[in-house]
Amino acid sequence: MARSRxxxxxxxxxxxxxxxxxxxxxxxxxxxxxxxRDAARIAPVAGVTFVDLDVTSDESVDAVVRQVIAQYGxxxxxxxxxxxxxxxxxxxxxxxxxxxxxxVNVFGLMRMTRAVLPHMRAQHSGRIVNVSSxxxxxxxxxxxxxxxxxxxxEGYSESLDHEVREHGVRVLRVQPGPVNTPFDANQVxxxxxxxxxxxxxxxxxxxxRESMRGGEDPAAVAKVIAAAATDAKPKPRYLxxxxxxxxxxxxxxxxxxxxxxxxxxxxxxxx
Numbered sequence: 001m002a003r004s005r006x007x008x009x010x011x012x013x014x015x016x017x018x019x020x021x022x023x024x025x026x027x028x029x030x031x032x033x034x035x036x037r038d039a040a041r042i043a044p045v046a047g048v049t050f051v052d053l054d055v056t057s058d059e060s061v062d063a064v065v066r067q068v069i070a071q072y073g074x075x076x077x078x079x080x081x082x083x084x085x086x087x088x089x090x091x092x093x094x095x096x097x098x099x100x101x102x103x104v105n106v107f108g109l110m111r112m113t114r115a116v117l118p119h120m121r122a123q124h125s126g127r128i129v130n131v132s133s134x135x136x137x138x139x140x141x142x143x144x145x146x147x148x149x150x151x152x153x154e155g156y157s158e159s160l161d162h163e164v165r166e167h168g169v170r171v172l173r174v175q176p177g178p179v180n181t182p183f184d185a186n187q188v189x190x191x192x193x194x195x196x197x198x199x200x201x202x203x204x205x206x207x208x209r210e211s212m213r214g215g216e217d218p219a220a221v222a223k224v225i226a227a228a229a230t231d232a233k234p235k236p237r238y239l240x241x242x243x244x245x246x247x248x249x250x251x252x253x254x255x256x257x258x259x260x261x262x263x264x265x266x267x268x269x270x271x
Contacts, residue, residue, distance in 0.1 A: 012082030016181035020222035055108030088190025090144035105149035124168035177243030178215030216241035
């Protein structure tokens with residue numbers, strides 16, 4: 001009897017990288033369940049079943065994982081893609097506003113991971129692919145809260161991978177550079193803006209828009225996610241796109257002072 005198709009769950013699959021990843025996994029032979037806060041508003045996508053999910057809710061996460069297991073009997077791949085950006089100087093974010101960003105980008109990912117791990121361990125196989133960012137290993141002024149969430153994802157993912165590998169499960173990171181999506185238009189804004197940062201923040205927003213519009217096609221990142229999900233010998237991390245590759249090389253080989261100056265120059269900062 002032929003084995004049924006492997007099952008993949010992709011969070012934040014309504015648009016951008018998540019939607020492209022869902023399509024790429026369909027093309028790779030997966031039965032794909034895509035999640036969104038409001039699945040009813042998503043146009044049908046061939047091969048993808050959409051369900052409602054709020055990654056900030058334990059109850060929502062547990063219900064979706066139970067639903068998938070009940071219907072398909074297994075989860076072979078989880079792509080933790082759901083996330084939000086955060087725009088503003090670190091000083092302009094209250095602790096509460098920063099916590100809201102962490103609740104999606106970090107704790108949402110942790111909730112999903114904890115919910116699927118028992119099933120993956122029981123079947124002694126599975127891949128968890130966490131969509132990180134070049135911001136997970138380089139600084140980005142006026143994105144300190146967002147960047148700190150991605151640093152957290154990096155540390156969590158790499159550490160967890162060592163914990164679960166002996167149980168047949170791998171935890172992998174995909175690190176895109178700028179991607180041509182509306183990400184910059186849907187960021188969480190600082191809730192305590194200060195006049196002292198206003199000009200520099202506007203400059204950053206211009207740099208960000210230019211970077212995103214010139215960024216990678218989401219399909220290119222999705223191809224890397226599919227590779228992480230299917231490679232016979234997976235790598236702990238996958239750089240996605242030419243910018244990510246260049247930045248990773250520079251971070252590794254450039255003197256710290258030189259790299260620091262490059263960050264400031266890229267962001268049109270003086271001093």
